[in-house]
Amino acid sequence: MDKVAVCVKHVPDGRMRIDPDSKRMDRSGPGELNAFDLNALEEALRIKDAAGATEVIAVSMGPPQADDSLRTALAMGADRAVLVSDPDAAGSDMLATSRVLAGVLDRERPQLTIFGQQASDGTGAVLWSAVAELLQLPVVSQVTELTVLEGALRVKRQTERGDDVIEMPLPAVVAVTDAINEPRYVSLRGQMAAKRKPLETLTLGELGIDPSSVGVTGSMTTVLNLATPPSRGSSIRIDDEGHAAEEILSFLAQRELL
């Protein structure tokens, strides 16, 4: 195949918070590439390394600083990156986000699109299925093994009932688990090379997407309130400075767990 696309997300770095005014995730601070997307990138790069693809592109939607995460994807080995960044897309829910990603993928027409199993800043693990539906392509999630065949894929996926081996023609969409591979480290050479690789930033207009179909206006879900849940008790956090074992011991003793 000539092209594999990997959809990635720029997630807040460190302790995440929801902005009480907008009731959305605060994305103003520093961020990083969603850890679960590393497995998706690794799988795409392995397909390319085995001469199963000629180009790997990283695709994302997010604020302008999301280009940091796309640089990481390029440093890992992706050839090219596309970021959709537009104030009108801010606040997109799952469905609105799927429209933006489907817009990019429709323009790029990759034979295979890979997602990671979840975003570390939310628990939504469903986006790929909406994207595949909009593109009218076959989709399989929870993929733990992937083999490229002639114009097709064979994947293994794990469900609550066991393992399924599934074959599907290309083009297709898959979501891979963190069990599929161990992502490579970013090398210094990779970081240097990433600076020269193309990173394109697009607006909704450039993709021909109607702004009212995405963002807050196009989102069909809404957040009403934020509250404190019935807590499991406040969690204690220790940064190890050499005494963590003692602190764990006293915690366990206090709770009579020894």
Add this chain to the structure above:
Amino acid sequence: MSTLVFLEHDGTQIDAACLGVLTKATSLGDGAVGAVLVGGTGTAALAPQAAACGATTVFVAEDEVFAAPRSQPRVDVLEEVAKTGGYDTIWFSNSVLAADVAAGLSARMAAGLNWDLVDIERRDGQLVGKRLALGDSVLVEVSWRSACQIALFRTGSFEAQSTGAAEPEIRTVNTTPRPYSLAASIVEHVPKTDEGPALEDAEVIVTGGMGLGGPEHFALAERLAEILGGVVGATRAVVYAGWCPSSMQIGQTGKTVSPKLYIALGVSGAVQHRVGMQRSKTIVAINKDPNAPIFEFCDLAVVGDVHTIVPALIDLIGQRKGT
């Protein structure tokens, strides 16, 4: 409001979690509650189970094209039932299959999807879903803006209650799936086995994740489990890396556990894993990545290196126990 509930089954039994969602839909009691069963020939025989939990109409799509657990043909069926039956609210209990069906349907019908809900209520004529976010530290109340409202509930959010045997009205659905819905084919199925250590009954579980660094370090989890009188578990990634057998896997697609003490060593805390261990009474997590999701839902979060902390902890516990 008229609600439709998607029911997953194994051919003989409807999943209890789905019947729980159906029970909840019935208890809100402000409209007709329909249930949808999709499967191979013979699926209609399950309809009484749905009726017993309050479904007034059971829609059955039974055909060999529906026998394999593929999400996309189910999107086709649900769209048809929702449109012809006039249902404006569609509920799912989360699973690998249901999540994919719900999101596909959301895109197909331009319907809002709120996921990972743990409860739902009707307030001032509006449905309000409740979702735990940021590792269960924030309760988010959500709603819908579309004519059709889709909800995906966290597994086991509601108890199934049978109101006794009832004869359901069964309606046969003859949906022809779209060509791309049938493009993927399941060529082999290996059922999950139930052998291995009795993780479900253990009072103490020590789980090793990829953060242990390699199979040679898995002994660290074993030694800690041994001194605490517990059992060792593993994440899916560790199982797939071949460090230990799949019978030790804890998570959505592995075993579900609820010990008094759960210690996670080098475990990131993916949703896949959380689902299998979130009912543990006390959770201790040690991980060198300060951003690991597991730190958002544990009782004691230790940011540090398992390779220095755990051996020291084993020694301290040994001293305390006088061995």
